[in-house]
Amino acid sequence: MSNKLHIVSLGCTKNLVDTEVMMGKLQNFELTDDNENADVIIVNTCGFIDAAKEESINTVLSLHEARKEDSVLVMAGCLSERYQEELQSQIPEVDIFTGVGDYDKIDELLIEKKSRFSDSVYLIDGAERIVTGSTYHAYIKLSEGCNQTCSFCAIPSFKGKLNSRSLDSIAKEVEGLVKKGYYDFSFVSQDSSSYLRDQNVKDGLSLLIERIELIEGVKSARILYLYPSTTSMALLKNIAKSTVFHNYFDMPIQHINDDMLRMMKRGFGKEKTIELLNFMRNLPNSFVRTSFIVGHPNETEEMFEEMCDFANTFGFDRINVFSYSDEETTAAYDMNGKISDDVKAQRAQTLGDIAAECTLRSLKAEIGKECELVIDRESDEHELLLSAKKLIWAPDIDGEIYVNDQSDDEHALEFGKIYKAKITELIGTILTATVDNAQK
Numbered sequence: 001m002s003n004k005l006h007i008v009s010l011g012c013t014k015n016l017v018d019t020e021v022m023m024g025k026l027q028n029f030e031l032t033d034d035n036e037n038a039d040v041i042i043v044n045t046c047g048f049i050d051a052a053k054e055e056s057i058n059t060v061l062s063l064h065e066a067r068k069e070d071s072v073l074v075m076a077g078c079l080s081e082r083y084q085e086e087l088q089s090q091i092p093e094v095d096i097f098t099g100v101g102d103y104d105k106i107d108e109l110l111i112e113k114k115s116r117f118s119d120s121v122y123l124i125d126g127a128e129r130i131v132t133g134s135t136y137h138a139y140i141k142l143s144e145g146c147n148q149t150c151s152f153c154a155i156p157s158f159k160g161k162l163n164s165r166s167l168d169s170i171a172k173e174v175e176g177l178v179k180k181g182y183y184d185f186s187f188v189s190q191d192s193s194s195y196l197r198d199q200n201v202k203d204g205l206s207l208l209i210e211r212i213e214l215i216e217g218v219k220s221a222r223i224l225y226l227y228p229s230t231t232s233m234a235l236l237k238n239i240a241k242s243t244v245f246h247n248y249f250d251m252p253i254q255h256i257n258d259d260m261l262r263m264m265k266r267g268f269g270k271e272k273t274i275e276l277l278n279f280m281r282n283l284p285n286s287f288v289r290t291s292f293i294v295g296h297p298n299e300t301e302e303m304f305e306e307m308c309d310f311a312n313t314f315g316f317d318r319i320n321v322f323s324y325s326d327e328e329t330t331a332a333y334d335m336n337g338k339i340s341d342d343v344k345a346q347r348a349q350t351l352g353d354i355a356a357e358c359t360l361r362s363l364k365a366e367i368g369k370e371c372e373l374v375i376d377r378e379s380d381e382h383e384l385l386l387s388a389k390k391l392i393w394a395p396d397i398d399g400e401i402y403v404n405d406q407s408d409d410e411h412a413l414e415f416g417k418i419y420k421a422k423i424t425e426l427i428g429t430i431l432t433a434t435v436d437n438a439q440k
């Protein structure tokens with residue numbers, strides 16, 4: 001088999017880590033963007049909500065349309081896992097189906113040319129992965145699965161119960177990546193604040209912080225996907241004390257109305273949720289990101305307005321807005337009081353506008369401030385405009401900063417390096433900054 005591999009990773013950063021594990025197993029292949037001439041095409045799918053499912057199926061079918069005759073098309077990941085029977089009968093175009101249990105066996109599947117769905121959910125533990133998208137930043141998976149029972153979410157039905165990695169396994173992976181030059185890490189899972197609770201450890205993230213801080217070469221870190229009712233004040237104080245972990249708080253709250261939070265089975269009501277958020281907000285140089293769902297069954301206009309008010313006034317830096325997706329196997333699927341698609345679309349638009357406003361306010365507040373940033377690459381705008389991100393920001397989701405590269409050869413700005421900078425202005429939704437070249 002000649003070996004050109006075209007691989008597509010859809011969905012979340014957890015899925016990306018699994019894609020990188022597959023790439024690690026297929027290092028005998030040459031990676032290619034040219035899907036029409038690839039010998040093997042792998043799509044790591046997302047099966048979370050309707051929009052993601054549609055994107056996954058369309059991606060698989062369009063790659064099939066364009067692929068060369070004797071190539072092999074693999075459908076992997078959450079959508080494949082969730083609908084394994086239906087997809088195998090309805091999409092004969094796919095040669096190999098696999099779910100979320102065999103990422104580290106992808107090489108065997110290609111040799112056997114047979115579909116496989118293992119019972120267990122794969123959790124990275126020492127596998128060599130090909131980190132994509134950056135020379136200094138890597139996502140680190142904390143666990144797989146989830147013990148929460150949010151009314152709208154099907155993830156536990158195909159990712160199973162919470163299964164945490166050991167601290168040793170995580171520390172060993174980070175140490176290995178530091179040796180390769182990585183120094184910025186985002187710790188991810190479905191429910192990060194429950195890390196190690198499946199092993200009866202209450203504040204696993206605080207232990208993680210202590211452990212990661214011991215690793216020389218880790219300069220920057222953040223935790224994504226905190227869950228309100230498992231996020232303790234002790235944890236927030238440990239993050240605030242940390243010299244490595246930023247005051248970066250990503251906590252999807254999904255709603256703020258008490259009755260709706262109860263219907264969503266979120267475990268925490270309005271008051272406690274706001275108490276946590278206020279503590280985060282009042283920490284120095286803090287960055288607070290959240291997500292909201294509009295149109296959950298029985299969401300009244302009043303509940304929606306309460307959420308809009310809160311989103312508009314709390315002072316979030318970034319807000320993701322999702323429309324409720326009616327997912328079988330979830331509690332909400334069997335609820336009455338479904339909201340029409342039109343009303344959902346209106347509410348998503350209204351809250352989306354508020355989210356955009358919040359981002360603009362947060363960006364404007366940066367003007368004139370000094371910060372640490374990392375230069376990623378040349379911008380898409382102009383070769384002399386470099387694309388950077390604030391060191392505290394997570395990659396790809398929090399924004400971009402343009403740096404005007406006035407440097408001479410002696411002081412050339414380097415990609416992947418941390419610089420002190422001053423934010424100068426906001427152009428549209430992109431900040432600009434000047435970097436003191438002499439500081440190198």
Ligand code: SF4
Nearest residue numbers: 146148150153155190
């Ligand atoms: S925390 Fe809730 S929304 Fe997130 S994966 Fe678990 S059940 Fe789904």
